[in-house]
Amino acid sequence: QGIQGAVKIGSDYTVNVGDKVIHTKNNYKKQVFNGNIGWVTKVAAVPGKDPEIEVEFREGLTPQTIVYSGKTELDELDLAYCLTVHKSQGAEAKTVFLVLDPGHFPVQSRNWLYTGVTRAQKQVHLVGSERVAYRCIESQDVSQARMSKLGLRLQSLQSQAMDAEAEDDAQRGA
Numbered sequence: 001q002g003i004q005g006a007v008k009i010g011s012d013y014t015v016n017v018g019d020k021v022i023h024t025k026n027n028y029k030k031q032v033f034n035g036n037i038g039w040v041t042k043v044a045a046v047p048g049k050d051p052e053i054e055v056e057f058r059e060g061l062t063p064q065t066i067v068y069s070g071k072t073e074l075d076e077l078d079l080a081y082c083l084t085v086h087k088s089q090g091a092e093a094k095t096v097f098l099v100l101d102p103g104h105f106p107v108q109s110r111n112w113l114y115t116g117v118t119r120a121q122k123q124v125h126l127v128g129s130e131r132v133a134y135r136c137i138e139s140q141d142v143s144q145a146r147m148s149k150l151g152l153r154l155q156s157l158q159s160q161a162m163d164a165e166a167e168d169d170a171q172r173g174a
Contacts, residue, residue, distance in 0.1 A: 007043050007051040009068075010078035015040050021055055022080035022087065027073075030066050032057060035089030037080050041065065053077075085116045096120035100128035100136070108132060110139045114150045117157070124157055 006014040015021060023036040042054035050070040055077070057064045068074050083091075085098070098116040100108065113136040117124050126133055137151055 007045055007053050007074065009053075009074045010076075013079045015043065015053060015077070015079065017041065017043055020080045021077045022083065023055075023057075023076055024078050024087075025076045027076060031064070032066050035087070035091065037091065038066070085112055085119070088119055092119055092121050094121050095123040095125070097125045097127055100126055100130075100132035102129050102132055108136050110136055110150060112136065117150070117153060126154075 006016050009015050009021065010024065017040055019040045021038055021040060023032045023038070024034060026033045036057050036059060038055040038057035040053055041056045042052075044052045051074065052067060052069040053074070055066050055068065057066065068077060096116060096119050098113070113133070133154075137154070
């Protein structure tokens with residue numbers, strides 16, 4: 001019988017039941033792969049024994065529960081409440097916040113912005129410097145040139161947001 005408690009994973013984060021986690025390496029033995037996202041369903045911390053957690057992955061048709069035990073396996077996990085564009089590995093989210101920080105401009109490019117924007121199913125929020133957004137849109141890696149219509153997509157999202165705001169104002173009688 002395990003004792004409920006917090007267990008450290010990955011980058012020394014502590015997890016509890018209900019936490020959202022991401023698997024960060026391919027583990028063919030357990031059939032769980034880099035970028036899989038799951039939820040902690042059980043935590044067992046017994047003094048003198050390796051800590052153990054269970055994670056339920058809901059990707060695919062059948063949910064899969066994986067047991068992680070010992071430092072090596074626990075280090076394959078990280079918290080997944082906030083992910084970088086790179087770490088999101090093709091996943092989608094209802095709402096995406098993209099931080100446009102001038103200090104991180106070397107990794108922020110047209111492709112980065114396009115990838116981040118297309119992760120959003122319903123809403124995308126660009127937070128930060130408008131100048132960085134324009135630099136991203138204007139940047140073009142010749143080796144990866146493509147017709148993405150990023151500018152049009154962002155204009156469409158802005159127009160949709162303004163229409164929704166106008167509709168909210170009309171409903172409130174503003």
